[in-house]
Amino acid sequence: MKRIVKKFFLAKMGLAAILVVCFVSAALGADKVRFFAADHPQFQYMGRVVVKSGEATYNWPGVTVSVEFSGRSLGIRLDGGERNYFNVWVDDYPIEVVHAVNDTVWWFPRRLSRGKHHLRLVKRTEADMGTATFYGLYLGAKEQLIQPAPLPDRKLLFIGNSITCGYGTEGKDRSECFKPFTENCEKSYATIIARAFDAQYHLISHSGLGMVRNYGDQEKRSEKRKPMPARLEYLLDNDSTKKYDLNDYQPDAIVINLGTNDFSTQPFPDETDFVEAGKALLYRLLVTYPGVKIFCITGPMTDEPAFTYTKRTVHEVRGETNSGGLVFVGVPLQLMNPETDLGADSHPSYRGQLKTAGMILPVMGTVLHWDFLMDEILPVIQSH
Structure with a gap:
């Protein structure tokens, strides 16, 4: 079925907010629409978000807005800028990839069935694609927001690079140059x-x-642009002035996948510097989250010396803390078939990401004593 996105591109806030209401009222009739601002208590946010003055601002990948609502009409008002993209899910069905260049109202492309529905809005792109502002939803005049089911009890925290972001997962092959719409963190x-x-x-x-050390840096240690560990407490990525209270989200397990960029180009960092930085991050996490399980991943886009250095990091901290909750998982380069498993800029495609998850998931399940489903991963594993 052909999908139609109705968009209203506006200037900035103030007059823009009035114009949105006017346009929507004109389209649907003034008595047929009702707006629910982003600070409404029924909205559920997963990820780091600043909710203030009726707006929700965020830029980390994967930040999700969830809510249930009644009625047959749905309009989402948000602003993502030129490079951000959002996945819209309604009743667990992928409806649209929305590109909200300016202050935009996206309308569900057809009439919904009567009754209750569930919305999930996911920022699929990372912070370098821009900061997003979610303003709220338009529903029918007599409709309501409904508190969604609680988020799952299990909590995971991932600290990583482009692989974790889902960079290039939707590229057609490894020769395609990266574009923002090829990034989809939901395929990471x-x-x-x-x-x-x-x-x-x-x-x-x-x-x-x-x-x-960051990708392409001419020095062994990156100083001008701080590497990933410095951003652990950032409420908004790329903004060191706003701090996130790490106590607000208590993960059961943390997955760290860093090292690919350190060793992607010369000069490589010294082993001592890499290990000491890794140990400092691990100690910080262990102090902040007592009893947490930490999985240090290397791969699938790098090999030595990242494997050896990361294993040494884990081994030393385990010995110094007598902790069995630190685990190394190596994902080798050879796991990726260059012809079938790579997307834009030779990053793992969705298929490559599924294979990567297939190596990590059983290890985590064993250590955490958690059950898990393989439905999404099995078709790729069984195809070999």
């Missing part, structure tokens, strides 16, 4: 694992950043 190994465990997730991930 991280979100695949979260779905398999039926867990909440936060993605603290940013393309090009490393443990101690």
Whole structure:
């Protein structure tokens, strides 16, 4: 069925807010629409979000807005800028990839059935694609927002780079140059694992950043642009002035996948610097989240010396803390078939991400004593 997106491109706030109401009222009739602002208590947010003055602002990948609502009409008002893209799910069905360049109202492309429905709006792109503002929803004049079911009890935190962001997962092959619409964090190994465990997730991930050295840096240690560990407490990525209270989200397990960018180009960081930075991050996480299980991943876009250095990091912290909750998982380069498993800029495609998740998931399940589903992953594994 052909889908139609109705968009109203506006200037800034103030007059823009009035214009939105006017346009919507003109389209539907003034007595047929009702607006629910982003600070309404029924909205449920997963991820790091600033909710203030009726708006929700965020830029980390994977931030999700969820709500249930009644009625047959649905309009989503948001602003994502030129490079952000959003996945819209209604009743667990993928409806549209929305590109809200300016202050935009996106309308569900047909009449919904009567009764209750569930909306999930997911920011599929990372912070370098821009900051998003969710303003709220338009429903029929007599309709209501309904509190959605609680988020899953299990909680995961992922700290990573472009692989965790889902960079290039929707590229047609490895020769395609990256474009923002090829990035989809919902096809990252991280979100695949979260779905398999039926867990909440936060993605603290940013393309090009490393443990101690970022991609393409001319120095062994990146100083001008801080590597990934410095962003652990950022409420909004790329903004060091706003801090996130790490106590607001207590993960059961943390997955760290850093090191690819450190060793992607010369000069490589010194082993001591890499290990000490990794140990500092692990100690910080262990102090902040006592008893948490931490899985340090290397791969699938790098090999040595990242494997050896990361294993040394884990081994030393385990010995110094007498903790069995630290685990190394290596995902080898050879797991990726260059012809079938790579997307834009030779990053793992969705298929490659599924294979990556398939190596990590059983290890996590064993350590955490968690059951998990393999439905999403099995078709790829069984095809070999």
